[in-house]
Amino acid sequence: MRKRLALSTLLAVLATMLVLVQPAQAAVGLRVSGTRVVEANGTPFVMRGVNHAHVWYPSQTSSFAAIKSYGANTVRVVLGSGQRWGPTSAGEVANVISLCKQSRLICVLEVHDTTGFGEEAAAASLDQAAGYWISVASALAGQENHVVINLGNEPFGNNQQVSATWATATSNAIVRLRNAGLDHLIMADAPMWGQDWQNIMRDNASTVFNADPDRNTVFSVHMYGVYDTAAEINAYFDAFRTAGLPLVVGEFGHNHSDGNPDEDTIMAQAQARGLGYIGWSWSGNSGGVEYLDMVTGFNPNSLTPWGERILNGANGIRQTSREATIYGGGGGDTEPPTTPGTPVASNVTATSVTLNWAASTDNTGVAGYDVYRATGASGGTFALVGSPTTNTFTATGLAAATTYRFSVRARDAVPNVSASSGALTVTTASGGGGGACRVTYSATNWGGSNGFTANVTVTNTGSSALDGWTLDFAYAAGQRVIPPGWGAVWSQSAGGDVSAVNLDWNARLAPNASTGIGFTGTYNGSNPAPTSFTINGNACTTG
Template structure:
């Protein structure tokens, strides 16, 4: 059955086979040593994103869109009443969507967030009561459903109680008959900076009679250096205990996470990661949206990074073998139709092609699109249909383009027939752009600013430069999603390879943290954008 998605780089995955799980393990997904394995013993490494379903219950198309960008996992936010409640029928529909879209789904109860520090937060015991109320919706889906008992179940108060509360929650889940792989979040808003989860993980793991619990750490501002990240991951690796990075971002109000190291280390160690989050963020963290307004065709800079960047989902995700990924399918898809070029400009064009079909049972995962100027050049970037808008092309230049289809088992079709088009000579000028800075957070001696760059012209821009002036005495102490330099108080920020090119109307974000004299309330600006 064909699924249409455009993936523009040839992705290579490696199937890791591990010994069968011990006899006491639960059915379906389970822990084997420090790894998660499927029922057939094949290792499964989560590569996914969180989706805030409880606040956006109408956005059920997000499951297919997340899958189309090659994620193998989605973490679904649910509530038992602290926010709009998700009852058994709603959860049953989510379970069905997970299976339809060939996604491992981590279902999490968000009610426990910040317990002990945030008013209205539920206890882990209340979370277990919620899971019992929807048990009928998840029973029998142990092959592809993970239960994340409670999100960030303690803030920074009374953190020592986390160990007993978590062991009790696990024991009660098992006594109620849940056979699923369980996931437990760290305290300290998930970041475990006091190392409560790290130091008590073995005790908690032993409390599960099925030994089928995986630990989840959330990596935000606490994990802003490679040393902190590797040290934490080393502790679990040395202990031989299972760990996933259950949330992380590219930026946060409490500091700038080192997402490059997080993703590289997860790939190197075979650890799962789940980024936060698909869309719909508010309260000053809108920069954590991966797509704008739930539109998969509008990837933000964070979305481009996690889906298309180094060690990202597009490069490293492998579908669960339960759904056919990595199975014995060796039948390639049929050859796609000849690409058709339209909307040709001096720097881009839109390509469309007839879909191929797949009879091997894996489902079409997407297409690899290639352009040629003497040599084959696999393009980077993604869309969610059998069409693609190319950018960054040279004016008055002929291009040859062909397409290959790839199914869920990574079988490649033959090359489509080649189409040739020539970009126009241009003459429309370099385009135009604007930049707007917003203070995300501030304190006596510093602040964090996010800058949004928007292509306000009618033609694509292939790069942008933003200049602005810091008030006297202010100094930039860190930045992300741009190359930054300064002379005195004058600052220049240039777009990166993954967010520099913008079609008309599109936006990209970068940010920086700055220090300032105590008591000084001045902020930088204005921001001037120049396209290139």
């Protein structure tokens, strides 16, 4: 006869079996579900974001709100672990997380010191990066709904022998973080400067994923010159879909020194497949890749061609981003802001005009505005010229004695978009207003740094008053203006052309009157002074 187990014994056996099949820990907050990233409530979250170089520009804290103003739902923040940059302290990490949350952004925190390990002699190892994350665990605790830990940026270079250790090094770093109680979604960058051109991450991602006790790792490829055809992009995306593993494009651009990436396919296929992407980068690039700045000089109203493409273009951030439900996004709010007031013009010069309008209201707060422009009083198709976060904007680069029409729309954080305001018709000045001018320029370089302070004095040497002025000049050695500066509204084009538009208090310069303005900036190598200046299109004397 077969023996019958007592009910209590049977229950004990079943309980033991259940324990054996449970994962070591349960993922909390943002987490992996198949090939997708989902929030704690199970809603899919598709990253649409921007990289921001915080560790090199820690004072540019307004960038978080500015990035959000274009509809982004994610910001990837560059930190330092102390081997090459930083270290970014736990207090500063906590402040960065707070800035992300204030702007309703998911915060991907990355350590940049690991870049190119095995090829770059100064680079940190992933084990050192893991040590850093553990050292700032106090700032990360409880932030699983809002924070993704990106282990280390591009953690191996092109040294094949070293890059081949990617799976082991990445797995070990993840296990260290889990053992330290960090159960956040972890992002693992590919080797070979992030581009995985020999498919080391692609072929070994499952090993790393299974080494994670939480099974809560998403993989990140950086798509630059290696991914210059649709076939290469689709093949890489297909491989992760076939493997059933989650993937994001953690960095990409529209151009690069190693080739011309196919950004159109990257963005279109990411949208079609539900994959996240995070473009590089908001502002502050140097070393010959300044064209990867999305805005000039951290000025959200000065979009570059790359910024226009990724933020406002087809399959771009504004068009496809959806805010995380942890902030109330995901379709819950469908109410658009009220229609902004018709713009009112002030400080009209030959090349610029300042616009102000009655602010919109919204049930959850207005995130920003879109200013549109058309040439000709009869109308025509409006072109987007700026995206301010407040109800004022200075349109620059206008032609003298030309009629323009301006209209404004408001958008909230979802984003829901309002109807267009009434249109303002304004004609710029004919130029020359005020006659002759003199500009005195001086720059003081900061010791042991690549920064400088520029002081500029504008003098009206004509016989009549100068009512409204715009100062224009150009840098020849790649110097960059860091707004906001003082005494004027400063902006700079991707090519180096600088403009300064008067403020209300110094718009009028009587004959022989002067005003002092200036800014801080950055340079690489040399910092020669500009050779020529114009006011309202008129050449000025110098000195």
